[in-house]
Amino acid sequence: MILKLFSRLLREVSPRILYKTAFNLCLKNMINVIRFQKRQRCNKPFFPGFMILSLTTHCNLSCQGCWISSDVPREMPIEMAREIIQSCIKKGSYYFGLVGGEPLLYPWLFQLIEEFPEAYFQLFSNGTFLTFEVAEKLHKLGNVSPLISIEGLDKESDRRRNGKGVFTSAMEALENCRKNKLLTGVASSVCNNNFEQLVDDEFIRQLIAKGAHYLWYYIYRPVGPKPHPEQTLSSEQILQLRRFIVEARSNHPIGIIDTYWDAEGRAVCPGAMGLSHHISPTGSIEFCPPMQFAFDKLEPGESFSEKIRNASFLAELRKKIAKETRGCILLNNPGLLLQWLKEMGAVDSSERNSAFLELKKMTVKPCHHRSGQEIAENNWFYKLAKKYGFFGFSAYG
16 A cells, blocks of 8 residues: 555655655654654753744634634744744754644745745645645745645534634645645544544545545644533544554555554653654744643744753653653643643743643543553554654644
8 A cells, every 4th residue: 555655646746846755854854863862862962853833823713622822813933933943954853843823824934935945844724725826836835745634524624613614625725735736634633523534434535535645643632722621532432543543554545644652552742752842933932732831932033952952841841741651641630730830830821821720620531542552553664654754743633
C-alpha cells in the first residue's frame, strides 16, 4: 500500500512540491530529529525539535473544544514570527505548524511563507477560505502543505463547528487543492459524537477520492470556553481508534498520521519529550496549544533562542509531566496540573482570563496511555518514520 501511496503522489502532486517536501520536510526533518535526540542525550542547551505558531485568534467559526477565543482578537507581529522561524532554522529546525484561529485570516501569511523558502510549513485550516485562488498561491510557494480540518460529515460538522455547510466547504477546499496539485492533508479530531463517521474505511476512501494524501487523527480534549466533556472518548474507543489506525495504514493508499503512540504502541507526549512547544499570538511560550498557561513571554526585539533555552518553567513542567504519565496530563490528572501551575507561578495566557477556572472544572478522562494494552505498528514504513521522523506533536485538539 505504501507503493500505491507513492504512485498517487507522483501522479497527483506537482514535482516541484514533491521535491520541496522530500528535501525541506523529510530529509531536513530526519536530520533535525537526530540532532534533537543528541542534544537531549548529551544534556546540551535545550532547543525543541519543532515549533507550533498560533498566528492569529481570528476565526469565522466557533468550534466545540477549541481553546482559542478572546474578546479582543490578536495577531502575532510578523517581526516576532520571523524571529522564531529564523532562530529555529539556525538550530537546524525547518518544520513549522501554523495554526490559529484560522491562519488564512493572518494578513502576512503568504509573505511569511515566501520569506523562508528553505523551511516547510503545515497550514492548519478549516477550509472555508481555501479557494482556488488561495490554493494557486500555495502552489506557487511550494513549501507549504494545507491540512484541512474535518470534524464529521454534514450535520455533525455543522453541529461541532457552529456553522452551516462546513463539511461541503472542506470538501470544496480539498478539490481546490487537488486541482492545483498540492500535497494535502485532512485533520480529524475524534470525539464520541463523530467516532463512527470518522473511524471508518468509507470516510478514508471518500478523502482519497477528493485528493487527500494524508489523514491526521487527533483525540478530542475538552478544553476552552466550550469544552463539552461528554464528547471525550472512552477507553474502549481509544483502543479501537489505535487498532483502526494501525490496520488502515496497510489498507489504504493514504498516509495515516497520529500524534500519540510510538512504533511499539506506547503512549508519548511530545511536549514532555521537549520535541515541540507552542507560541501564542502574543508571544507566550506554552507547553502545548490547548494548555494556555505560561511563565515566559517573547517580547519584541528579544532572542527566541535565548528565551526558550532559559525557560525554566517549561523545563520543570516537562520533568513533572514525564514523571507522572506517558499520556496527556490534561486528561490524566487536570487537578494535579492545576496545582503545579499555581505553585510554579504560571499565568493565564488565553487572553480571556478564564483558563484556570476552566482547568479547575476539568475531571479525569481516559487518554491514550493504556499500559499493558499497547498495539505496535505492523507496517515497516511507519516504524521507520516514527523512529527517525516522528509523526506529529499535539497541535490540534
